[in-house]
Amino acid sequence: MKNLIDKTALQKAFITSIPTLTGYIIMGIAFGLLLSDIGYNFIWAGLMGLFIYGGTMQFVAVDLLANQVTLLSAALITFLIHSRHIFYSISMIDKYKDYGIYRPYLFFALTDETYALVNLPIDSEIDKVKYDLYLSILNQIYWITGDIIGALIGSFSLFNTEGVDFTMTALFIVIFLEQLQTKSNIFPAVIGLSVSCLCLVIFGPENFLLPTMVSIVITLLIFRKRIEKTL
Amino acid sequence: MIDIQHSVLIVLIISLVTIILRIGPAWIFPPDKPTPDILVYLSKVMPPAVIGMLIIYCFRNIDFTQYPFGISEILSGIVTITSFLITKSTILSILFGTILYMFMIQVVF
Numbered sequence: 132m133k134n135l136i137d138k139t140a141l142q143k144a145f146i147t148s149i150p151t152l153t154g155y156i157i158m159g160i161a162f163g164l165l166l167s168d169i170g171y172n173f174i175w176a177g178l179m180g181l182f183i184y185g186g187t188m189q190f191v192a193v194d195l196l197a198n199q200v201t202l203l204s205a206a207l208i209t210f211l212i213h214s215r216h217i218f219y220s221i222s223m224i225d226k227y228k229d230y231g232i233y234r235p236y237l238f239f240a241l242t243d244e245t246y247a248l249v250n251l252p253i254d255s256e257i258d259k260v261k262y263d264l265y266l267s268i269l270n271q272i273y274w275i276t277g278d279i280i281g282a283l284i285g286s287f288s289l290f291n292t293e294g295v296d297f298t299m300t301a302l303f304i305v306i307f308l309e310q311l312q313t314k315s316n317i318f319p320a321v322i323g324l325s326v327s328c329l330c331l332v333i334f335g336p337e338n339f340l341l342p343t344m345v346s347i348v349i350t351l352l353i354f355r356k357r358i359e360k361t362l
Numbered sequence: 363m364i365d366i367q368h369s370v371l372i373v374l375i376i377s378l379v380t381i382i383l384r385i386g387p388a389w390i391f392p393p394d395k396p397t398p399d400i401l402v403y404l405s406k407v408m409p410p411a412v413i414g415m416l417i418i419y420c421f422r423n424i425d426f427t428q429y430p431f432g433i434s435e436i437l438s439g440i441v442t443i444t445s446f447l448i449t450k451s452t453i454l455s456i457l458f459g460t461i462l463y464m465f466m467i468q469v470v471f
Binding site for chain 1: 364365368369371372373375376377378379380381383384385386387388391392397400401402403404405406407408409410411412413414415416417418419420421422423434435438439442443446447452453455456457459460463464466467468
């Protein structure tokens with residue numbers, strides 16, 4: 132483990148990570164509050180931040196835990212929500228190919244934000260392997276810290292948290308608006324919205340997620356030729 | 363009461379699938395071999411479709427036929443969208459939307 136600390140790379144990584152510092156801690160707190168609201172303490176929050184490490188998925192996981200869904204549903208829902216990571220990982224295979232023992236972790240740590248940050252250009256004198264590693268670790272530390280703080284605040288019941296679950300709705304709305312700025316996302320987004328409304332009417336609010344996701348995948352495959360023209 | 367055992371299994375399975383999806387492609391698809399088209403296609407078009415679905419999911423329990431007709435959800439949603447269009451800030455938009463929603467359901471209704 133010689134030369135594990137490279138000060139220049141660490142400094143540079145920290146500066147790059149400042150936007151995620153605030154973002155992850157605030158969103159992490161929102162997640163921790165939600166999780167403690169349904170009765171899980173900061174240890175759960177911290178471990179979920181460590182092993183799942185994904186904002187959208189962890190918010191959905193709160194619902195999955197609250198409803199105590201079957202393991203098959205949990206697996207399928209995770210697969211569909213995190214399917215985009217296949218794309219992230221594939222696109223990083225070349226860049227991370229000589230990263231040795233750090234490779235598995237670096238691939239695991241590719242959240243939306245980290246993916247964007249490690250793809251920013253940096254000075255050539257900096258040790259790229261260490262820089263990417265520090266950046267990935269720092270981001271995850273911010274996220275876990277937020278998760279734990281949120282769950283702790285929630286457990287002290289300092290204020291009436293009723294309605295705090297709207298952070299999840301608002302987060303999805305904002306992500307959705309960001310995605311709509313890319314033109315090729317509009318048609319898949321419309322499919323997502325309309326198929327979901329239809330499924331909500333057909334299947335009702337109780338058993339909504341699974342049949343809807345399957346319907347969305349089928350619809351996306353039916354329109355594949357048309358959508359691929361816009362990609 | 364929380365069913366600890368089942369909860370641990372749920373968290374475990376979510377973690378496992380996540381880890382496989384993030385680390386797996388690096389092993390399955392070597393740099394010199396092309397990835398199956400259908401996987402690349404789905405991983406590109408799923409995100410906007412899934413987020414669209416999750417928004418509907420969050421609103422699934424609104425009853426438009428009964429008072430208060432989802433007024434809190436709709437108003438807070440509009441405030442979130444407007445804040446984002448004006449400030450372009452994720453955090454501020456979520457904060458404004460949530461504060462309004464908490465105010466609406468704790469104080470107004």
